[in-house]
Amino acid sequence: MTKKHIFYSILAIGFSIQVSAQESATYTNDLVDYQRALTLYNNQQYLAAQAVFNTIQKDTDELNIKSDCAYYIANCAVRLNQQNADTLIEEFVEDFPTSTKRNTAFVDVADYYFQNGKYAYAQKWYAKVDESALSRDDRETFQFNNGYASFTTKNYKDAKKYLSKVQTSQKYGSQAKYYIGFMAYEGDDYHEANAYFDQVSDQERYKEKLSYYQADLNFKLGKFEKAIALATEQLRTGDRNEASELSKIIGESYFNLEQYDAAIPYLNAYKGKKGKWNNTDYYQLGYAYYKQKDYDKAISEFNKIVGGDNSVAQNAYYHLGESYVNLNKKQEALNAFRNASQMDYDLKIQEDAWLNYAKISYEIGNPYQSVPQILTHYLNNYPKSGYTAEIETLLIDSYITSKNYKEALILLKGKNSFEYKMAYQKVAFYRGLELYNDSNYQDALKMFEGSLGEQQNEKFTARATFWKAETDYNLSNYEDALIGFKQFQQQALAAATEEFKNLDYNLAYTYFKLKNYPQAINTFNQFVTSNKKEEVRLNDAYLRLADAYFVSSRYNEAISTYESALQVGKIEADYAFFQQAISYGYIGEDTKNIRELVRFISKYPESKLRDDAMYALGNAYVKNNQNDKALGVYDRLSVDYKNSAFVSKALLRQGLVYYNDNRNELALKKFKKVAREFPSSPEANQAVSTARLIYIDLGQVNDYAAWVQTLDYVQVTDADLDNATYEAAEKQFLDNNTNNALKQFNLYINQFPEGLHSKQAHFYTAQLYFKKDLKDTAKPHFEYVVNAPKSEFTEEALLRLSQIILDTKNWNEAIPVLKRLDVEANFPQNSVFAQSNLMQANYQLKKYNDAVNYAEKVLAHSNLDNKVKSDAYVIIARSAMQTGNGNKAQLAYEKVALTATGETAAEALYYNAFFKNEAGQHDASNTVIQRLAKDYSGYKFYGAKGLIIMAKNYNALGDAFQATYILESVTKNFTDYKEVVAEAQEELSKIKTEQAKTNASVQSED
DSSP states (O other), rough: OOOOHHEEEHHHHHHHHHHHHHHHHHHHHHHHHHHHHHHHHTTTOOOHHHHHHHHHHHHHOOOHHHHHHHHHHHHHHHTTOOTTHHHHHHHHHHTTTTTTTTHHHHHHHHHHHHHOHHHHHHHHHHSOOOOSOOOOOOHHHHHHHHHHHHHHHTOHHHHHHHHHHTOTTTTTTHHHHHHHHHHHHTTTOOOHHHHHHHTTTHHHHHHHHHHHHHHHHHHHHTTTHHHHHHHHHHHHHOOOOGGHHHHHHHHHHHHHOOOOHHHHHHHHOOOTTTTTTTHHHHHHHHHHHTTTOHHHHHHHHHTTTOOOHHHHHHHHHHHHHHHHHTTTOOHHHHHHHHHHHTTTHHHHHHHHHHHHHOOOOHHOSSSSOOHHHHHHHHHHHHHTTTHHHHHHHHHHHHHHTTTHHHHHHHHHTTTOOOHHHHHHHHHHHHHHHHHHHHHHHHHHHHHHHHHHHOOOOOHHHHHHHHHHHHHHTTTOOOHHHHHHHHHHSSSSTTGGGGGGGGHHHHHHHHHHHHHHHHHHHHHHHHHHOOOOSOOOHHHHHHHHHHHHHHHHTTTHHHHHHHHHHHHHHOOOHHHHHHHHHHHHHHHTOHHHHHHHHHHHHHHHTTTTEEEEEHHHHHHHHHHTTOOHHHHHHHHHHHHHHTTOOHHHHHHHHHHHHHHHHTTTTHHHHHHHHHHHSSTTSSSHHHHHHHHHHHHHHHHHHHHHHHHHOOOTTOOGGGHHHHHHHHHHHHHHHTTTOHHHHHHHHHHHHOOOOOOOTTTHHHHHHHHHHHTOHHHHHHHHHHHHHHHHOOOTTHOOOOOHHOOOOOOTTTTHHHHHHHHHHHOOOOSEEEEHHHHHHHHHHHHHTTTTHHHHHHHHHHHOOOOOHHHHHHHHHHHHHHHHHHOOHHHHEEEHHHHHHHHOOHHHHHHHHHHHHHHHHHHOOHHHHHHHHHHHHHTTTHHHHHHHHHHHHHHHHHHTTTTTHHHHHHHHHHHHHHHHHHHHHHHHHHHHHHHHHHHTTTTTTOOOOO
């Protein structure tokens, strides 16, 4: 009989004593089934075993069997990964608290999870085990397994607690020491790690792994030679998967030993963490190249450090700046030094970076801040620097070279040394020129006066004197202008200035405006005698000289001088021809007078003076008793030029011709037309007076009285009072008594709202208010003149009215006034003014085609001021950009750049850079932006937009540092321009997202 059979026999005998035969049979049957289930369990047929254990548990009443079945059911559930496994174990422990398998259940479940690599589950169940109830061998296994499970889940505190208990174990000791050493290594306790690793270094199973860790430990302990030796050996014989990390250890060890040449190949061999380097990795390789003076490669590594803000980044950016300086790339160096100067991890590096940043800013300009501001900040931050004297010299000079005169004036305020006073004189002068070129004459005048208040440099004193006089001239302060030009003429260094060569021209014009024609003639003659090269100015001087002869009744000289203007032939040829033609009439050469006027009408069909010529020709015919021809010309004038100021005069002349020929009915018809269509005009008043004579001759006084009553503006009984009141006001006006004149004119207008001189009164009142800068008060008076029938005041009133409206930027209101001025102007400069502002107004209203049409009209004029010319090209360029015509815009901006100054020049430069970027000419585009930063730093908007283009250029050139740094600087320094900042942020996000793919230190902004 086998032992098993004996066991069951004994059991059977035992039970037969206590139970009935039927119960004994049942129990025996349960044991058989239990044994069968246990066999299935031992054969790892857990599902089948669990089913049998379930059946037995349900059928048996034996507590021990129930308990064991519950144990195995739960154990099978664990091994089958059933969701209720943990619950079944817990229920087993709760339902059978006295079971001898309680502790075993915890150990078995924990061991099962441990063996299957589910260490977190294993830990949970090991925590329930009663360690004291385990045998010695089981306790060691429990301690190692529990420690290892804690190790794998990085619960190093518990791991060390349990592994330390088995570090002397023959079975588990080596493994425990290895893991304890590794935890020390991970916790940066390199001495303890080394001690443990040394204890297991002779064991083959750990040898390969320990080679890497020991190499790294020695590196971290500063034992670089030993780290190199260990890592080199491991690199030669070990796992190739560790080659990247081993190369990093060797490379960094050589780096720390300052053996940069040896470090470079190993640093290059490093593959990064998960294929990515970080900023420190790029710094080390870049610095190694820098120390080898391989600046191109140093730059290529340093500039991959994006968004760094620590001591490594500060050091990298400083040496990046040094590398750029060595390659003469100063714009790039500027950004690198600026970044390093804004970090305070190493104060010495910060100070050196500041110094370099300040010096390079002075040399090439700065797009972020004004150069004087940067130099001032350096002096304030480092008052004891050994470079103080040098920087102070640069600072004083920078007020001029920076060209940001507006900000420079603020920085110069309150500085009283000789050098600063000299700088102020120059800066105020240049700021005055800027304002003058922007037609801001009032503020320009203040700047020139400020410059003259610090007469430290004779040449600048002379130049400021000239430009103050020129500004006074443009403000119609002709007496002051004359004094200024004469003062300039008398200064010692005047002849050494550029302004001196045209002094006679300016003086002559001033005499002309003051109606001092003899002096104007003498001075214009001096100019035309000595200046034959500048044809446009020479042409204009001949015209004004001829005009001076003309108004002085020196007609023969006027004729010959107009001929000289025609010979030069650059501008106003029609004007010279016309003036020459009418001059013949004044010297009695009637035939020539008529012939030349006929020629003029034919030769200049588009001339603004054609209606003048027709009127003059009609008068010439009358003078020569060719009345029929005269009447025909007057008719032609009335038909061709319905809006001409000469229509009323021509109609009056026709009436007078008829009157002198005793053709009274026809005369009355003309006179009545004049009186009806041109009320309150001088022609209307004369027409009424002459008609009165005809009615008297005809004996039709009642008819005359009835007709006159229909004319509101004719108040025969008040005529003398009307004339006297007006003449009193006019006298004050002619005597330059502005306030008295205004008082008298307003008295006249109120007393005679439709008076004989109402147009003149309104016009002169408007002019006086305009001159006093009371433009809103002047406006309704100009409107009165403009809305009245056309007169000699209409053109000037249209000009002034349009200027007042343009000041308010009410483009819709300005356009009809400007259109009238364009059509009705006799003076070319007024036509240019109208057209140039019509192009501006239409552009502002987004009527781009109309804007371009007017711009092209402006450019068709031959004698254009450079500012007007550049403004016209700018409108064409902007409109082309708005309508998507890049090629046209590019050509127009190229034309702008030839003549523009100030903000327009800055805009042209920006688009030059923009189009170069579009064409892939990135370096050339950056060169243009550097010029924009240096020469036009005061125009922040275009400076900021230019920086975005520069960032795009650097990104395209593979310089991520420059690109991101510039964009970040834009977002911080140009917050006034929200759209520009938004564009910079969008571009920055794109670049960072791309860089994050290879640089672990960069966070993607997706």
